[in-house]
Amino acid sequence: MNKKGKIPNATITRLSIYYRQLELLEFDGYRMVSSDKLAWLCQVNSAQVRKDLGYFGEFGIRGVGYDVIELQAEIKKILAINREWNLGVVGIGKLGSALLEHENLSVRGFKCVAAFDNAPGKIGKVLSSGLTVRPIANLDRSIRDLDIEIGVITTPASAAQSVANLLLDAHVNAILNFSPTRITVPDCCLVENMDFTVTLDILTYKLHQSS
Amino acid sequence: MNKKGKIPNATITRLSIYYRQLELLEFDGYRMVSSDKLAWLCQVNSAQVRKDLGYFGEFGIRGVGYDVIELQAEIKKILAINREWNLGVVGIGKLGSALLEHENLSVRGFKCVAAFDNAPGKIGKVLSSGLTVRPIANLDRSIRDLDIEIGVITTPASAAQSVANLLLDAHVNAILNFSPTRITVPDCCLVENMDFTVTLDILTYKLHQSS
DNA sequence: CATTGTGAACTCATTCACAGCG
DNA sequence: CGCTGTGAATGAGTTCACAATG
Numbered sequence: 001m002n003k004k005g006k007i008p009n010a011t012i013t014r015l016s017i018y019y020r021q022l023e024l025l026e027f028d029g030y031r032m033v034s035s036d037k038l039a040w041l042c043q044v045n046s047a048q049v050r051k052d053l054g055y056f057g058e059f060g061i062r063g064v065g066y067d068v069i070e071l072q073a074e075i076k077k078i079l080a081i082n083r084e085w086n087l088g089v090v091g092i093g094k095l096g097s098a099l100l101e102h103e104n105l106s107v108r109g110f111k112c113v114a115a116f117d118n119a120p121g122k123i124g125k126v127l128s129s130g131l132t133v134r135p136i137a138n139l140d141r142s143i144r145d146l147d148i149e150i151g152v153i154t155t156p157a158s159a160a161q162s163v164a165n166l167l168l169d170a171h172v173n174a175i176l177n178f179s180p181t182r183i184t185v186p187d188c189c190l191v192e193n194m195d196f197t198v199t200l201d202i203l204t205y206k207l208h209q210s211s
Numbered sequence: 212m213n214k215k216g217k218i219p220n221a222t223i224t225r226l227s228i229y230y231r232q233l234e235l236l237e238f239d240g241y242r243m244v245s246s247d248k249l250a251w252l253c254q255v256n257s258a259q260v261r262k263d264l265g266y267f268g269e270f271g272i273r274g275v276g277y278d279v280i281e282l283q284a285e286i287k288k289i290l291a292i293n294r295e296w297n298l299g300v301v302g303i304g305k306l307g308s309a310l311l312e313h314e315n316l317s318v319r320g321f322k323c324v325a326a327f328d329n330a331p332g333k334i335g336k337v338l339s340s341g342l343t344v345r346p347i348a349n350l351d352r353s354i355r356d357l358d359i360e361i362g363v364i365t366t367p368a369s370a371a372q373s374v375a376n377l378l379l380d381a382h383v384n385a386i387l388n389f390s391p392t393r394i395t396v397p398d399c400c401l402v403e404n405m406d407f408t409v410t411l412d413i414l415t416y417k418l419h420q421s422s
Numbered sequence: 423c424a425t426t427g428t429g430a431a432c433t434c435a436t437t438c439a440c441a442g443c444g
Numbered sequence: 445c446g447c448t449g450t451g452a453a454t455g456a457g458t459t460c461a462c463a464a465t466g
Contacts, residue, residue, distance in 0.1 A: 042393065062448045271427080443447090
């Protein structure tokens with residue numbers, strides 16, 4: 001798909017951000033957009049926009065810019081968000097419940113199709129999203145039955161690694177980890193961490209610096 | 212404080228992660244740790260650990276390693292997490308409520324001291340954390356009274372920029388933005404984004420690549 | 423003598439600057 | 445003529461390799 005070489009991680013993050021701006025541009029009635037304008041909206045350099053897109057093909061028209069709708073379709077293809085993905089959420093505390101009902105996920109094609117916990121008081125409970133909480137013991141079975149490809153860990157830190165192990169056993173090899181600990185997985189498994197306490201530490205560091 | 216030069220952003224993130232591993236090491240009874248061991252635990256290169264720490268001083272003993280307790284204290288000082296920080300959460304939906312009650316925040320010294328929303332049905336409501344939902348109209352006043360230094364945005368995308376503007380008016384210049392949109396702020400204001408839909412896009416991209 | 427601390431080498435990412443093209 | 449696409453230049457971040465040292 002890409003011409004050659006490795007693509008910076010940051011490029012992928014930016015493509016996702018470009019996509020969101022393109023949605024807004026389309027909503028506002030724009031048909032074309034220049035790299036300059038898109039860059040300004042996303043707070044990056046315009047050469048960056050062109051280079052990021054250049055890794056994957058030639059999507060623009062010289063002298064004119066990019067077709068707002070067409071470019072959205074191209075980015076969706078690149079990011080593989082031109083189809084739906086089934087998520088399984090493990091750990092149905094406040095955060096897990098919040099994610100299950102977060103409409104941004106379903107709007108973007110991320111379907112939460114299963115909720116897991118192992119607290120006896122939670123198993124069997126019907127959530128407002130309509131899902132019934134399943135026991136973690138059934139993880140493997142449910143993941144197979146429901147075609148879950150991405151696991152979301154919203155347990156406390158103490159449970160994160162063992163949940164990750166169970167997900168691995170069930171051949172889920174993409175994990176979004178909200179717990180405040182780093183999990184260890186084999187190379188075949190992808191992990192992205194969303195630890196907001198780490199992010200808050202970055203803020204306090206910078207606040208302190210600038211004072 | 213630092214010897215000279217600019218410190219990589221990634222270094223700050225890693226310091227936060229080192230700190231969490233040091234807590235665990237202390238809990239497990241370790242008094243000293245080598246850069247090699249800490250690096251292995253954090254899944255980074257050992258030279259990286261030494262270089263990261265080297266930006267801020269000489270904390271180790273050659274031939275021995277680092278004092279687990281002392282190094283925690285040094286990192287707390289560096290990250291400015293050796294004191295408490297007051298947070299104000301704006302947008303009391305599922306996600307905002309989940310954050311208000313998330314014990315990891317208070318354990319780490321991040322105190323949610325105010326909850327804001329502008330839905331008439333929510334204002335005045337007493338949350339299980341004990342906080343009463345305040346109207347966004349009072350943001351400025353409350354932020355001053357409660358010494359809030361960090362604003363957390365958990366509103367829908369459509370409200371994020373206007374909330375950011377109100378936070379800026381109230382001289383909050385650190386924002387943790389959970390909304391799926393990038394906000395525009397002057398240079399004096401720090402923003403960190405926690406958009407899990409972007410992170411999921413990274414996962415789907417990589418999943419697609421590796422198949 | 424094991425491990426830190428760090429300049430130098432290297433790898434990765436961003437920006438510049440301009441040729442190529444619609 | 446304006447904007448894309450991209451090689452070349454710059455800049456940032458990581459890893460190597462070893463001298464310094466408790």
